[in-house]
Amino acid sequence: MTLTAHALGWSAGRTPIVSDIDLKIEPGELFGLVGPNGSGKSTLLLLLSGLRRPSHGRVMVGDIDIQKITRCEVARRIAIVAQQLDTSDRLTVRETVELGRTPWLGPLTPFGADDDEIVEKALAETGIGHLAERRWQTLSGGERQRAHIARALAQKADILILDEPTNHLDIHHQLSILALVRRLPITVVVALHDLNQAMVCDRLGLMAKGRLEAVGMPKDILTAARIEQVFDVCSRSIGDPASGEPILRFALSGEEFDYEGVSCFISCFGEQHCACRDLRGEDAEPRRERRNGL
Numbered sequence: 291m292t293l294t295a296h297a298l299g300w301s302a303g304r305t306p307i308v309s310d311i312d313l314k315i316e317p318g319e320l321f322g323l324v325g326p327n328g329s330g331k332s333t334l335l336l337l338l339s340g341l342r343r344p345s346h347g348r349v350m351v352g353d354i355d356i357q358k359i360t361r362c363e364v365a366r367r368i369a370i371v372a373q374q375l376d377t378s379d380r381l382t383v384r385e386t387v388e389l390g391r392t393p394w395l396g397p398l399t400p401f402g403a404d405d406d407e408i409v410e411k412a413l414a415e416t417g418i419g420h421l422a423e424r425r426w427q428t429l430s431g432g433e434r435q436r437a438h439i440a441r442a443l444a445q446k447a448d449i450l451i452l453d454e455p456t457n458h459l460d461i462h463h464q465l466s467i468l469a470l471v472r473r474l475p476i477t478v479v480v481a482l483h484d485l486n487q488a489m490v491c492d493r494l495g496l497m498a499k500g501r502l503e504a505v506g507m508p509k510d511i512l513t514a515a516r517i518e519q520v521f522d523v524c525s526r527s528i529g530d531p532a533s534g535e536p537i538l539r540f541a542l543s544g545e546e547f548d549y550e551g552v553s554c555f556i557s558c559f560g561e562q563h564c565a566c567r568d569l570r571g572e573d574a575e576p577r578r579e580r581r582n583g584l
């Protein structure tokens with residue numbers, strides 16, 4: 291199902307937080323949102339999910355304006371795992387995941403065997419089947435995160451929105467959640483801080499200062515120049531020795547950065563800006579000359 295933002299914006303009082311977002315996310319696409327802290331990723335995800343009412347513009351799910359349908363109708367189409375979700379209810383993990391079925395239940399459609407099966411599958415896919423009868427309050431941060439993802443999967447929506455789903459997770463669970471997300475035959479929009487993890491997305495949107503700075507293929511979005519401009523760090527892409535897949539390495543300006551066995555001093559600013567540009571492989575020869583001058 292297509293998810294479209296038209297001239298979308300949200301302001302806190304008079305302060306614009308997210309502005310002028312035009313974006314079309316295609317059915318089945320894995321769309322990643324990257325950007326520095328405070329750039330507006332979570333706000334945009336809340337707007338796209340219908341949990342936050344836009345100050346400007348609109349969000350369409352398929353050809354329906356999400357502000358014009360009920361919360362339950364939105365929830366059948368869009369599931370979200372937002373940041374800092376919590377509950378003080380004395381629920382078990384299974385009961386929490388069962389909440390994902392709520393949009394599909396009604397007086398004539400009570401919780402049944404099909405719902406049980408969906409919940410069981412969501413617990414298994416997120417690797418928390420063994421925690422099903424545990425109380426929510428006894429879970430670790432990573433276990434809670436996986437339970438939230440299970441609840442969203444159980445919702446069986448056409449679009450899944452995830453705000454930093456790998457937060458709190460150890461490396462095994464980070465990779466398994468990302469692999470799961472990639473396998474899902476639905477539209478997924480995911481905010482990620484790890485730019486290497488973001489490389490697996492079909493397309494990326496780069497947020498900066500509340501605006502969508504660029505949208506495109508990961509390799510075209512995560513260029514050294516853009517990373518430097520938006521994140522204020524130097525970066526270079528190296529090939530994985532086994533697969534040849536690009537891996538990004540980062541350094542703060544002014545840090546030592548090992549380049550082809552040569553230790554280079556990097557400065558992102560002023561005269562020595564060129565040293566950083568050299569690391570992108572644009573002009574290796576002048577780099578050596580300039581290094582002498584550093």
Ligand SMILES: Nc1ncnc2c1ncn2[C@@H]1O[C@H](COP(=O)(O)OP(=O)(O)OP(=O)(O)O)[C@@H](O)[C@H]1O
Binds near residue numbers: 328
């Ligand atoms: N309700 C609010 N009132 C005032 N300011 C807000 C509100 N919600 C968000 N902001 C501000 O808007 C900016 C964007 O916040 P948002 O959480 O969308 O950023 P983010 O890109 O998700 O950040 P992070 O990577 O740190 O999670 C931040 O500066 C934040 O402080």
